[in-house]
Amino acid sequence: MQQDDIMEQLLLDLFSKYPAGKKEGLIPILQEIQEEKGSLTGEILTAVAQHLELPVNKVYGVAAFYNQFLFRPHGAFHIQVCDGTGCHLGGSVSLLTAVEKFLKIKAGNTSRDGQFSLEAVPCMGACDQSPVISINGERYPRINEEELRKIIGVIKEKKV
């Protein structure tokens, strides 16, 4: 109930900031909700669509285009494996498969207990450190499969 109230307040604030029926407000609104809530749900998309007088599918289509918008929240530990050109050549694909096996989730998904989420991202801009991964924003340079297993093992121990 409380959660709903917070959400409603957030939407009300946003809707007074971005005028109704003006579609240029779409991406900023979605960004603020994403920032605040961590993901976009069906009810939110419908509310935003109604405010901006757009079809719900249009809103979903725009959100689905960008990696920054999530339809399910990230896990407590969000692992990003860089798959830019440099890291790709440096073996990012086998890293990614290793993590997938290790955590039993596919790239783009969140584990059922909400602990881990995994994502393959385009270039992180750290090609000198390839292959590189990032866990909750902290970067791990020149990593190999063995080290990665170790790091994840440590995190698994201190599970929140």
Next chain:
Amino acid sequence: MQFEIEVNDEHVIARRGETIKNVLDRIGVKVPTLCHINGFTPTGNCRLCVVEVDGLPGLVPSCSHPVEEWMKIRTHTPRVLKARKTLVELLLAGHPNDCLYCEKNGRCELQELSYEMQIRERKYQSRRIPVQIDKACPSIERDPAKCILCERCIRVCNEMIGVGAIEIIGRGSESRIGTTYNKGLNTNACVKCGQCITVCPTGALIEKTAIHTVLEALNNPRLYPVVQFSPTLPAAIAEEFNLKSTKDVLNIVRAAMKKMGFRQVFDISMAADLTLMEEAAEIAERIRTQEGLPFFTSCCPSWVRYVEELKPVYLSSLSTTRSPQQIMGRMIKQYITTSAGQKAEDVFVVSAMPCTAKKEEAGKDFIKDTQVPFVDAVLTNREIIKLIHLMGIDFSFLEPEPEDSAFSIRSSSGKLFGMAGGHLEGLIRTLHFQMTGQEMNPLKIQDLRGLKTRKEARIKIGKQIINVVSVSGLAHAKHLLEEIEAGRREIHIVEVMACPYGCLNGGGQRQGADEKSLKSRMKILYDIDEEEIIKAAHKNPTITGLYENFLGKPNNDRDREFLHVSRVARQEK
């Protein structure tokens, strides 16, 4: 501004602001396209219309490239042909190899191009992402595997229907046409009009077929199958089988239906007359009390769904009268149970409609005490034509079958339902009589005729001026609603048809109809009106008889279940 350009070494006149394709179309140079639709935003998605322009480094898509003074264009050079062939080969790379089992087999634009370009083998093979066929919707089936991402459906849905039920989801090689959270078309905002089906170049969008159900019913000895057909069917059949569109077509169609095994054949136009009587009474009441104006017609199920889903504030302005299809179904069941001694559940009513939304509408109404649906199955005009082929009906051997069933007397007003503006014309004839007790003279309202998506007229009834508007294409209805919201108050009656120009261009009609065939379909219906003796619903003796013996007065309480419906809003979640 006009100027001269060169196309394949010939000098031709072009106008500023035109695209290259506009010029090519005008001079009869055909370039293929899988994504362009005339009158819609050009996107250049499929790139099959590419041409060579002297001085430009690459090939340019003619559908979206503006024409310029200096241009020398070549449309069928070896370079262009090779590019087009490769493009089709690439489209086929991820396409399922199941043409033989595809609904569109023989009428598929992709298949035609593949044939034209002499493609004899699968040159490229791409990874296929497993996708689910959306089968749950009662009107439309969507198979994303056959989709080539031309986006025609999206443009029609956005620009003509104004609903946006489908959208491009995802990015790059992962992008596909889909819906929010991959929900089916039955639960999202889709109004089931089927306009997307009429533009889809492949078999990705097709109607949910009822042919099997109908065939089973025809062969089930327990059942008493009957068919009711819409005013658009004779023209559709005449087009398909190259028959002369004379009055006799109707009787030949009737004979064909009987041959297929339908016990009785009904013309829905009679029920349209009933709809008109009820609506006119509703309007007269609303004009008297000045409440619930403007009055919106409700015979188009896509429009009704649109209001329920997206504009529920207008629910109380909608007519409560049932659509002709539903009234006819109900009347037929009542009539046959009493006259032919059949049980209501054994009477199988099939309707032949130019419409996919009618399939959904048929699932809405059930007779109170028996829980039997008013209408059991709906076939689109495309399907009924298919059934005629399947049953081996040869029109050259058919004797025209005279009208013999009950309800066969109908006014020509009922026939005019087939096109935008026609419903209004018929409605005003009866409204005039109900309000003044006199016949309207002249009957014809020129302002409401012609191939336009918005038609307005001011009509004098007695001392009053009645303002009426006909809009077709839901996006245009949306604009009208905006005008009303902005303060336009003088309108009394609005007729809305979801499909542009009305049912004659419905989602269940033959694909890719051009302006010429739309005009000829329109002419057939106006010609019937011209020749008919009974031109208004209230002059139809069957109707007056029904009211005298059975229904009472129009828009009273006794006939509620038969003729009226209560409406509820629904909201996309």
